[in-house]
Amino acid sequence: MASVRLLLTTDTHLTPRYPNRELPAELWERIDAADVVVHAGDWMDPELLDGFERRSRRLVACWGNNDGDDLRAHLPETAVADVGGLRLAVTHETGSAAGRERRCDARFGPGSATPVDVLVFGHSHIPWDTTTPGGVRLLNPGSPTERRRQPVCTYMTAEIRDGDLLDVTQHALAPGAVRRD
Numbered sequence: 001m002a003s004v005r006l007l008l009t010t011d012t013h014l015t016p017r018y019p020n021r022e023l024p025a026e027l028w029e030r031i032d033a034a035d036v037v038v039h040a041g042d043w044m045d046p047e048l049l050d051g052f053e054r055r056s057r058r059l060v061a062c063w064g065n066n067d068g069d070d071l072r073a074h075l076p077e078t079a080v081a082d083v084g085g086l087r088l089a090v091t092h093e094t095g096s097a098a099g100r101e102r103r104c105d106a107r108f109g110p111g112s113a114t115p116v117d118v119l120v121f122g123h124s125h126i127p128w129d130t131t132t133p134g135g136v137r138l139l140n141p142g143s144p145t146e147r148r149r150q151p152v153c154t155y156m157t158a159e160i161r162d163g164d165l166l167d168v169t170q171h172a173l174a175p176g177a178v179r180r181d
């Protein structure tokens with residue numbers, strides 16, 4: 001059966017405020033290798049979306065609270081797609097960690113208006129991987145450029161085989177791989 005390689009990222013925060021910041025080469029290599037690329041918003045630089053669209057075989061993406069009108073004109077607040085037999089949603093914000101699973105079940109769980117198997121989100125820059133009581137896998141890949149209080153910058157890969165989400169892996173970027181200023 002077909003397998004689908006996923007690259008998950010969010011909160012790339014490329015902004016003129018940090019003119020030397022760029023997306024780590026390792027992440028571009030993962031984007032090139034993926035069947036489906038997911039970005040959960042806060043791109044900030046519209047040119048980065050152009051780059052993702054050029055280099056991704058398939059892109060599933062949304063805008064974040066720091067994205068301007070140009071990005072919002074090209075992306076939804078929440079994207080939903082069928083990927084490898086799974087229903088996948090991507091949205092930027094899910095609120096605070098407390099109560100996240102309950103809120104995500106209400107929005108995306110069984111019986112909701114938009115039931116999905118997997119929800120990719122961002123905003124906190126804190127990696128997250130849990131499954132709600134309703135069975136929705138919640139994944140925040142963390143930021144590849146702006147780690148804030150986390151020890152390292154991160155992204156995630158996963159694979160869908162026979163309709164199952166497998167091999168969900170959080171990758172730490174080496175400090176030298178990230179130009180942050």
Ligand SMILES: [Mn+2]
Pocket residue numbers: 042064065066092122123124
């Ligand atoms: Mn944000």
